[in-house]
Amino acid sequence: MLKRPVFFAIFLLLAGAAGAAAREPQFAGSFYPAAPAELTAAVDKALAAAKPYKGKGKVAGILVPHAGYVFSGGVAAHAFASLKDQYDTVVLLGSAHAEGFAGAAVMASGHYATPLGKAEVDARLAAALIKKNPFFRDYPRAHARDHNLEVQIPFLQRRLKKPFRILPVLFGRADEKELEAAGRALGRLLKGRKVLLLISTDLSHYPSSADARRSDLALLKALEKMDPAYFRLAHSLLASKKPEGLETPACGSSAVEAGLHALREVGAARFDLLGYSDSHREYPAGSPETRVVGYGSGVFLAGAGPASFSPSPSREQKKELLRLARRAVERAFDGTGRHSPQSVPGVIRPAETPPAPPAPPALPVLADDPFLNLPAGVFVTLNKSGALRGCIGNVSPSYTLRDAVVRNALSAAFEDRRFEPLSADELPLVRFEISLLSPLELAAGHDEVKPGVHGVAISKKGKSGLFLPQVWGQLPSKEVFLGELCEQKAGLPRDCWKDKTTEFYLFTSESFEELR
Numbered sequence: 001m002l003k004r005p006v007f008f009a010i011f012l013l014l015a016g017a018a019g020a021a022a023r024e025p026q027f028a029g030s031f032y033p034a035a036p037a038e039l040t041a042a043v044d045k046a047l048a049a050a051k052p053y054k055g056k057g058k059v060a061g062i063l064v065p066h067a068g069y070v071f072s073g074g075v076a077a078h079a080f081a082s083l084k085d086q087y088d089t090v091v092l093l094g095s096a097h098a099e100g101f102a103g104a105a106v107m108a109s110g111h112y113a114t115p116l117g118k119a120e121v122d123a124r125l126a127a128a129l130i131k132k133n134p135f136f137r138d139y140p141r142a143h144a145r146d147h148n149l150e151v152q153i154p155f156l157q158r159r160l161k162k163p164f165r166i167l168p169v170l171f172g173r174a175d176e177k178e179l180e181a182a183g184r185a186l187g188r189l190l191k192g193r194k195v196l197l198l199i200s201t202d203l204s205h206y207p208s209s210a211d212a213r214r215s216d217l218a219l220l221k222a223l224e225k226m227d228p229a230y231f232r233l234a235h236s237l238l239a240s241k242k243p244e245g246l247e248t249p250a251c252g253s254s255a256v257e258a259g260l261h262a263l264r265e266v267g268a269a270r271f272d273l274l275g276y277s278d279s280h281r282e283y284p285a286g287s288p289e290t291r292v293v294g295y296g297s298g299v300f301l302a303g304a305g306p307a308s309f310s311p312s313p314s315r316e317q318k319k320e321l322l323r324l325a326r327r328a329v330e331r332a333f334d335g336t337g338r339h340s341p342q343s344v345p346g347v348i349r350p351a352e353t354p355p356a357p358p359a360p361p362a363l364p365v366l367a368d369d370p371f372l373n374l375p376a377g378v379f380v381t382l383n384k385s386g387a388l389r390g391c392i393g394n395v396s397p398s399y400t401l402r403d404a405v406v407r408n409a410l411s412a413a414f415e416d417r418r419f420e421p422l423s424a425d426e427l428p429l430v431r432f433e434i435s436l437l438s439p440l441e442l443a444a445g446h447d448e449v450k451p452g453v454h455g456v457a458i459s460k461k462g463k464s465g466l467f468l469p470q471v472w473g474q475l476p477s478k479e480v481f482l483g484e485l486c487e488q489k490a491g492l493p494r495d496c497w498k499d500k501t502t503e504f505y506l507f508t509s510e511s512f513e514e515l516r
Helices: 003-019 036-049 069-080 123-132 150-159 176-190 209-223 228-241 253-265 315-331 401-414 469-473 478-489
Strands: 058-064 089-095 104-106 111-114 117-120 136-138 165-171 195-200 268-278 294-302 375-384 387-400 430-437 441-443 455-460 463-467 503-507 509-513
Touching: 036 069, 036 150, 058 069, 058 253, 058 268, 069 150, 069 268, 069 294, 089 253, 104 123, 111 150, 117 150, 117 165, 123 136, 123 165, 123 176, 150 195, 165 176, 165 253, 176 228, 176 253, 195 253, 209 228, 209 268, 209 294, 228 253, 228 375, 228 387, 253 268, 315 401, 315 430, 315 509, 375 401, 375 509, 387 401, 387 430, 401 430, 455 478, 463 478, 469 478, 469 509
Parallel strands: 058 195, 089 165, 089 195, 104 136
Antiparallel strands: 058 294, 104 165, 111 117, 268 294, 375 387, 375 430, 430 509, 441 503, 455 463, 455 503
């Protein structure tokens, strides 16, 4: 009587095993050693040489590269060495390299095998994730020939002594809203669990070593802000700069973006960079200096304080930005003391068409200082004998900081319709001031405006205007300040600030000027 039920149970067990995805090592012997003893020695050597994070807080996630171990293993080891045995599951996020598809491909059952053994999938967590958001689907085929998660597992197997499970996820085509929804859904699911979030990405692909460093360190600096939208903007701007050879600033940008949303949900508020290098620096014989891939690793921390990102430039950076502003205008004059009639696209211009300013002077595609390659909202002001001589800027961070300063310096000198274009004779008498803007925040109305603190932008019926916080020095009365903003800057009735349909945007700024 018992034989049939026992046989049936065995049949179900075998059927379930057959349905599970058994992913055998695909890159052993190419990306990392195939022999278990050799692989163990390579990983342990990298971990022993690493400099792990030893500060406050809990490591909620890590950022690691995914190239062959001779190229990026030493960089990745800094993050892996920072881990402790406190995780039941490791969620591995990567961007698909081997197959195109929409959404996110989850390997919902089975295992990833390496020469060191099997890493079993957390099937319950996978099922819960797929149920929570249909953007995630069980699609093991996407994982079959993709290397960027497999190469992480031997490090986990050597570092985490306590048994752990994995949840492998590869991102395909997705827009910003889909990545946000997916990341937040994942983060909410992970709350209260002993889970590590691993984000797998290499950085710039195929520029020179020098340009890779300029791009990569800027993108890693942007990551410190722990803001997915800011990271996305920085990635887009760096890609648009197109230094020679650059194909992408980060091949796993979608995984990073979704991962940031998830990490914020679980309370991570800080990213600390632990290691940076590139393929030439790590293995010169396998990668020429003129064509490299960049690598960075670090930890995402909960309970370690706020984001480490600082929008404030150092004293030397302020000097360099002011030098760039003045030098751009100096170079704009020809031998007659007049500026060349070329255009500078993309700056905020008044309603009337002003004379076209000169083109920005030739500069390297990216600045040596990564901070100057970050997105920034910037205004440049020219003052002459204590009086305003021109002021133009970009409110949204639509350019790198360096490019915004150069463009806006030229536009303030030659495009501000309130003044005649600057002459060469005036230039020695002019003092440059730069204002770095915080992100604009929509206010409920004029009651939220704090005199002496806020810069204010207003918008109504397609017209807009902006005053920097410095204007409070000339217009200390709130009523006069807002009236002038409406009438002088926006071309609206002077009392438009009282109208409930007028939109108010508030911001702060950090300003610095030449000492002359």
